[in-house]
Amino acid sequence: MDKIYKVKQEVFNLGGQLKGIYLDVPQKCPKCEYNDTLQLKTHVSWEFPQYLCQLSVIFKCCHCKMPTYAIYLISGPKFSPSSHLIDVFPRYKRASDFDSIISEISPRFIEIYNQAYVAEQNNLTELCGMGYRKAFEIFIKDYVLSKENYSDSYAATIRNEQISATIDRLNSDAHPLTKELAKRVIWLCNDQTHYSNYHPDKNITDIKQLINDTLYWLCVSIRSQQYINDIKHK
Numbered sequence: 001m002d003k004i005y006k007v008k009q010e011v012f013n014l015g016g017q018l019k020g021i022y023l024d025v026p027q028k029c030p031k032c033e034y035n036d037t038l039q040l041k042t043h044v045s046w047e048f049p050q051y052l053c054q055l056s057v058i059f060k061c062c063h064c065k066m067p068t069y070a071i072y073l074i075s076g077p078k079f080s081p082s083s084h085l086i087d088v089f090p091r092y093k094r095a096s097d098f099d100s101i102i103s104e105i106s107p108r109f110i111e112i113y114n115q116a117y118v119a120e121q122n123n124l125t126e127l128c129g130m131g132y133r134k135a136f137e138i139f140i141k142d143y144v145l146s147k148e149n150y151s152d153s154y155a156a157t158i159r160n161e162q163i164s165a166t167i168d169r170l171n172s173d174a175h176p177l178t179k180e181l182a183k184r185v186i187w188l189c190n191d192q193t194h195y196s197n198y199h200p201d202k203n204i205t206d207i208k209q210l211i212n213d214t215l216y217w218l219c220v221s222i223r224s225q226q227y228i229n230d231i232k233h234k
């Protein structure tokens, strides 16, 4: 699973003192998308006595030589060593690849997942979890609806029921892990959508990993069945 940012400690002159600050540094260059190529070149800081500092950092990619500009906030008396990433330029627009089985079942899933992925790459971390949940719900419903020729009224029932009820329909034809993982995608995504967080030790990376693992087992089941149907002993 891709990490979008990695924590790196850099030393800055803040308020006349050298301070080691932990930054979320973009893992990939937004321009060329090479990994681990961003190197800190220079920074400018605006300090508000003792309590707040805005730090603007310019990284240079050692592959494509293009700059990336990131803005951080550092707070706390005498500045804490941690920082909060506010924004990154240029914007990320990278899409995530999925098995063709998945894109054939639900093109809408691919569209919404990648909108959430772009939001995450651009540090809209409070929004992307909701986007991943919507994408996953639409995928599960599109998959269940694609399996049989349901009547219009029954298809409407599936479209309108709770996602947990649709996940319960995954019983017979998919790998048993699919259903168990799908439930957990929704549990974690609900924490991103509602006020309370019941799984504070899990994050967006876990949600993406669970979605990928769910789709992996589903693809294995579908592709295996296609091969079993297609290849006969001669």
Ligand SMILES: [Zn+2]
Pocket: 029, 030, 031, 032, 033, 034, 037, 061, 062, 063, 064, 065, 066
């Ligand atoms: Zn680059």
